[in-house]
Amino acid sequence: MTNSTEIASYPSERRNSQSSGALPSVEYGLIRAHVFASLVTLVVSVLFGLLVATKFSFPEFLGGHGWLTWGRLRYNHTQGIFFGWLGNAFLAFFYYAVPRLANRPVLSRKLGWFLFCVWNFAVVLPGWVLVAAGFSQPLEWAEFPLVVDAFVVLAFILMVFEFVLPFLKARLSDLYVSAWYIIGGIIFTMLAYPVGNFVPELVPGARGAAFSGLWIHDAVGLFVTPFALAIVYYVIPATTRRPIFSHFLSMVGFWVLFFTYPLNGTHHYVYSAIPMAAQKGAIVASAYLGMDVILVVTNLLLSLRGSSGIASKDVPLRFVWFGVVSYLVVGLQGSVQALMPVNRVIHFTDWVIGHSHLAMIGNALQRAHDELVVLASGSGPNADGH
Numbered sequence: 001m002t003n004s005t006e007i008a009s010y011p012s013e014r015r016n017s018q019s020s021g022a023l024p025s026v027e028y029g030l031i032r033a034h035v036f037a038s039l040v041t042l043v044v045s046v047l048f049g050l051l052v053a054t055k056f057s058f059p060e061f062l063g064g065h066g067w068l069t070w071g072r073l074r075y076n077h078t079q080g081i082f083f084g085w086l087g088n089a090f091l092a093f094f095y096y097a098v099p100r101l102a103n104r105p106v107l108s109r110k111l112g113w114f115l116f117c118v119w120n121f122a123v124v125l126p127g128w129v130l131v132a133a134g135f136s137q138p139l140e141w142a143e144f145p146l147v148v149d150a151f152v153v154l155a156f157i158l159m160v161f162e163f164v165l166p167f168l169k170a171r172l173s174d175l176y177v178s179a180w181y182i183i184g185g186i187i188f189t190m191l192a193y194p195v196g197n198f199v200p201e202l203v204p205g206a207r208g209a210a211f212s213g214l215w216i217h218d219a220v221g222l223f224v225t226p227f228a229l230a231i232v233y234y235v236i237p238a239t240t241r242r243p244i245f246s247h248f249l250s251m252v253g254f255w256v257l258f259f260t261y262p263l264n265g266t267h268h269y270v271y272s273a274i275p276m277a278a279q280k281g282a283i284v285a286s287a288y289l290g291m292d293v294i295l296v297v298t299n300l301l302l303s304l305r306g307s308s309g310i311a312s313k314d315v316p317l318r319f320v321w322f323g324v325v326s327y328l329v330v331g332l333q334g335s336v337q338a339l340m341p342v343n344r345v346i347h348f349t350d351w352v353i354g355h356s357h358l359a360m361i362g363n364a365l366q367r368a369h370d371e372l373v374v375l376a377s378g379s380g381p382n383a384d385g386h
Contacts, residue, residue: 024099030112034092037120041084044128048077067132075131075143081360082141082219083152084124090227091119094163094182097234101179102166115158122151139212140268141219142197149197156190177233177250184258185226192218192262206273213274213282214265220359221261221289228327229296232320236303239317240310245302253296260288267338270347283338290335297328326362330355 052074055061062068095112099105106112127144130136135145144152164183167175175183196215200208233250237243244250266274266282304311304321311317333355337346346352 024103025105026099027095027106027109027112030109030116031092031095033116034088034095037116037124038085038088038092041080041088041120041124045077045080045084048073048080052077066134072132072134072136075136076128078141079127079131079143080124082223083119083127083144086224086227086360087119087124091115091159093227093231093234094159097178097230098163098166098182101176101182101234102170102172104166104170107162107165111158111162115155115162118151118155118158123148123155137197137201139197139200140216142200142212142215146198146201149193152197153190153193156186156193159186160190177244177247177254178230180251180254181226181230181233184254185223185230188222188226188258188262189218192222206269209269209272210266210274210278213268214262216268217265218262220356221257221264224359225257225261228323232300232324235316235320236300239314240304240307242303242307245299245305249295249299253292253299256288256292256295260285260292264289264338267343270338270340270343283340286335286338290332293328293331293335297324297331300324323362326358330358330362333358 051062051068052070055070055073059070066072095106123144127148130145130148131143136143137145142149164186167179167183192215195211196218199211202208203211233244263285264282266278267286270279270283272279301324304317304324307317311321336342337351337355
């Protein structure tokens, strides 16, 4: 068995040993396109959020036109953050990291541009327009209408070919931790998305709400968290020039995440008509998730030990450090808020809203990725991420 130092070493070493130092083709055009789309949709999504916040205090703001009602603006805010900002940012990171992690390029440049068009011109933009026009689903984190959902599923199928297939073709004897999270996030989200977006439309009542609840957390736990951790597990070794503290702990954290996160979404319906066994099962899963967060954050912080000098100079690493600490806070907050005595007090309060926003904004490692790919485009670090 290969030890953690050998497995979690740097992508540059694998290139040097397997391909005489030749960097596989990297699609910088697609990286720039997705980064630009990520920044534009972030600005638009934040604007939606500001309008929503303003209408909380001034309900008559913007008048009563249907396109500008609170509900439609709020839907476009959340879905814009999810698909526009985060989706494009993660895709840009994949184009940067997958060739280095798999030691071979992504499957196809043409497929990449097709995926870019599907994601932005068949999902994000049509989704915004249709929601504003009154066509949507009354489901948390699944507000885009079904016709858009079909293109989301298509996009994830395309991601399997574009980003997962290169790892299979490479026939590597081991995988970097980042690669595990990229592959897991794509596969699990592709499978979970239809459950939370199509099933609630077919299953009525509390049962449908339970499936919706699963997706509420799958959106964060199978999409946002794995890809964010993939960035962290890439940036830390690349900037510190040291391996991750423990590959074993990384793998434990990986499997606990993917086996417990899909179960805890029902904690959104504590004290509801959903069977109590399902509610208690979600609470137990939430507790296990809190322990997993502690495990992962400990491993990451130990990987950063002695790197204060580097962190003071390296912008992406500073964002990563803050994101890791925020991940600990938001993970423990979610586990505690799922407990029935606490949930009785905070349910339907701003504590829940604060928790979700801390997950997205406080987890600032997303910005580390943006910084990384902008610098990698030629103005900063070399191919090794330095």
